[in-house]
Amino acid sequence: MSKRILIVSVLLLTAVLFLQAKVRLPHIISDNMIVQQTSKVHLWGWGTHGKIVKVSVSWSVQIYSTTVGKDGQWNVDVTTPRASYQPLNIVFDDGERTVINNVLAGEVWVCAGQSNMEMPLKGFPNCPVEGCNEAIIEAGGLTDKIRFCKIPSRMAMNPLDDASCSWRCVDQRNVPDQSAVGYFFARMMNRALDIPIGLIEANKGGTRVESWLNRENLQALTSEPLDSAQIVRQYSWDYHRPLLWGNGTFSPILGYTVKGILFYQGCSNVEFPSPNYANLLACLVEQWRNGFGQGQLPFYFVQIAPCWYNNDANGTEAAYLREQQLKAQTIIPNSAIVCTNDCVYPWETQQIHPRMKKPVGERLAQIALNRNYGFENIRCESARFEKMRIKGDTCIIFLKNDYQGISRYEDFQGFEIAGDDRVFHKAEVAYDWRIGLMVRSEKVPHPVAVRYCFRNFQLGNVYNQALLPLFPFRTDNW
Structure with a gap:
């Protein structure tokens, strides 16, 4: 009997040693992944201390090697080829081989933020996405062209180094679950570049900018609670909680090599207003860039759309947040912002998830194509307020980024004008290309x-020569 127990013990010990010998990879390094082209791509994992891990790739004869550290971790940087649809593989070997198959080289972007970024192509209940069926039909031809990896939304008190996820090739079955904004971004990018596009979706509906900041930045810039019990007491809705979503949902991707970050967030910060939002967002971008360790990664984000916040279309809570977002773009290096003032229908006053996601994703793509891929003729900037001159009873508004023209000569909507009493009245507007926008009111x-459109829900109709909408603005500081 004792001999049998000894044999079983030896077998179990052998099995344990066998399992320990094989390298373990994070889930994001898996079959069907897209690696950033022509880069030194970071690969990492865990193994037995002291073991040598060799990494070989199908596109090169070079073999990379590294040693597992005392903490059980190993890291290696691998040079990747130019983008193509040619399937590749990566072999990890520390005495036993682990093979990652069907890898493509292409462009990898992160889709971060809250529910309007998370919103899948199939929509949320009572929140449809325009163009969904067309996109699903087309997805059948994009299997080797667009791939995505959805990071599960998870909270954690401490930063996680892995998440249960996998890369999926876009097809008619799974594309309804992909971020709509992300999908329309990737589709336009693929059409323009004809190379594989990979999306890493790390987002959570309802989150505030504070939800993604780390402990050090929250301590330095906010008075947010950082003890788990205090966090729960202060925020009954889990998606409003600080720190936790960044630790659980974003930290696992920080080792991955990417091209840039797309961000759509802000709605929850209307409910929890902060005059410091622009600086908090700038801090978050710096935090993420430091985490990726790739320098000034492009950061392209979306201004929140018109919505009936606090059941008040004429309120200004959301307007102040949009103003903070526009300010953030001016202080965040290598960033750009998309205007969405026209991405809502008049009957969507109470819809926090407007159905027009295609123009949002495509405008993000136009910025990326212009700034990062040599498409200099793509006009991707929305017009903005530059300065105002008062002449008698008329305010003359000058714009920048109008590309030498605007879209109309009459029927201007969304303008208001006020005197010293600070009471705003609907304005009449005339346009003369030699002078500018002339705004006045008999009152x-x-x-x-x-x-201009400085309300929770107010739709304007001014576009620049590229048919991109004018950003909401105010000339006062009241």
Whole structure:
């Protein structure tokens, strides 16, 4: 009997040693992954201390090697080829081989933020996505062209180094579950570049900018609770909680080599307003860039759309947040922002998830193509307020990024004008390309300020020569 027990013990010990000998990879390094082309791509994992891990790749004869550290971790940087649809593989060997198959070299972008980025192509309940069926039909021809990896939304008190996820090739079965904004971004990118596009979706609906900041930045810039019990007491809705979503949902991807970050967030910060939002967002971008360790990664983000916040279309809570977002773009290096003032239908006043996701994704793609891929003729900037001159009863508005023209000469909507009493009235607007936008109202004989779509829900109709909408603005600081 004792001899049998000894034999079983030896077999179990052998099995344990066998399992320990094989390298373990993070889930994001898996079959069907897209690696960033022509880069030194970071690969990592875990193994037995002291073991040598050799990494070989199908596109090169070079063999990379590294040693597992005392903490059980190993890292190696691998040079990747130019983008193509040619399937590749990567072999990890520490005495036993682990093979990652059907790898493609292409462009990898992160899709971060809250629910309007998370919103899948099939939509949320009572929140459809325009163009869904067309996109699903087309997805059948994009299997080797677009791939995505969805990171499960998870909270954690400490940063996680792995997440249960996998890379999926876009097809008619799984594309309904992909981020709609991400999909429309990737589709336009693939059409323009004809190379594989990979998306890493790390987002969570309802989150605030504070939800993604790490402990050090929260301590330095906010008064947010950082003890788990205090966090739960202060925020009954888990998606509003600080720290936890960044640790659990974003930290696992920080080792991956990417091209840039797409970000759509802000709605929850209307409910929890902060005059410091722009600086918090700038801090978050710096935090993520430091985490990826790839320098000033492109950061392209989306201004929140019109919505009836607090059941008040005429309120200004959301307008101030949009203003903070526009300010953030001016202080974040290598960043750009998309205007969505026209991406809502008039009947969607109470819809926090408007159905028009295609123009949002495509405008992000146009920025990326212009700034990162040599498409200099793509005009990707929305017009913005530059300055105002007052002449008698008329305020003359000058714009920048109008590409030498705007879209109309009459029927201007969304403008308001006020005098010293700070009461705003609907304005009449005329346009002369030699002068500018001339704003006036019979009710305001001595104007001092102009606002454009500076409400929770107010739709304008001014576009620049590229048919991109004018950013909401105000000339006052009231």
